[in-house]
Amino acid sequence: MDTIITISRQFGSGGRVIGKKLAEKLGIPYYDKEIIDKAAEVSGFAKEFIEGNEQKMKGVSGFAFTSSVYSGSVWSNMENFEAKIFAAEMEAIESIAKNGSCIIVGRCADFILKNKCNCLNVFIHSSKQNRVNRILDVYKMEGDVKKTEKLIKDMDKQRARHYKYYTDSDWGDVSNYHLSLDSGEFGIDGCVDIIEKAYLAMKK
């Protein structure tokens, strides 16, 4: 039976690289930015527009003033655009899931695919300290700890708000996931091994 592994993750926890490595190990496709391409096809929106706005739900300022594509009436149409982007990504995710086992990172895929196919919903988290260290290391942020802490806080807040708005459920609530893992404790490869084991346990 096909199984869709959805990965939700705290910012800086390494969820994306865990997803990629796991996909290689299991020999199944990995979808992250690819969902944007597909959503662009479905909606007619430019990829860049989707990428820049896909999770900027309600109350995150900046969009109306930084977008060079739309101006003037954009603020009043905001919710409409956002809902259209979400609908397009939803269609893209549902279509991807029909093609067989795969890994999908982010974008409320756990909620979108609920009761529609066999899913293994995973949440990756890690302590703030571990995430700060990982971001400073991976993204070469030159030791700016305060800036990194603020980035983590803002990104997690944005993800939580986006998830809550569309699913009416809490992002990171243990009951929304079959498996939640501390990547700071197990490391990237440890997480890959554990999720693989869970994937095999579900197949039984």
Added chain:
Amino acid sequence: MDTIITISRQFGSGGRVIGKKLAEKLGIPYYDKEIIDKAAEVSGFAKEFIEGNEQKMKGVSGFAFTSSVYSGSVWSNMENFEAKIFAAEMEAIESIAKNGSCIIVGRCADFILKNKCNCLNVFIHSSKQNRVNRILDVYKMEGDVKKTEKLIKDMDKQRARHYKYYTDSDWGDVSNYHLSLDSGEFGIDGCVDIIEKAYLAMKK
């Protein structure tokens, strides 16, 4: 390096049987009710007294009226007794952890051992429906679904309150555990396999 696996679990999720099977598989001791024996030794309280009152923290009625051991002034001394029971269990858990790798179920062991030894903190959960079915099956409650649902609600509430009171943290909050698992999804043996994998990943 020794690793203490602490297992916290929603009522009816099978956390206890998972702990027992895992202990057999790993060949390490399993502690649950045995903590009560040790706490009785340390505190001088009777085992039955500890067992009957170890998690009845604040606002759970019934204790003062059902206890046949103490009466009259018991209500005013309640908090004191409860704190002493907790302190005795804490001492018992710290002493057990010094003897090497083992599995400890419940009793805020994840909090008690924090920063004192190498721990793998696990939380076992499952949907209400799965837990009702499991309890009806295992405890032969003869199809009384409403009663079982109430029991689940009351027991989880009691565990959450007890944990909050002593740890000032939220029971079942994903960030308090290295690994959280849905036993309804993976089954008892699936959970045992996954926790074993996590245990091995931590040893690396």
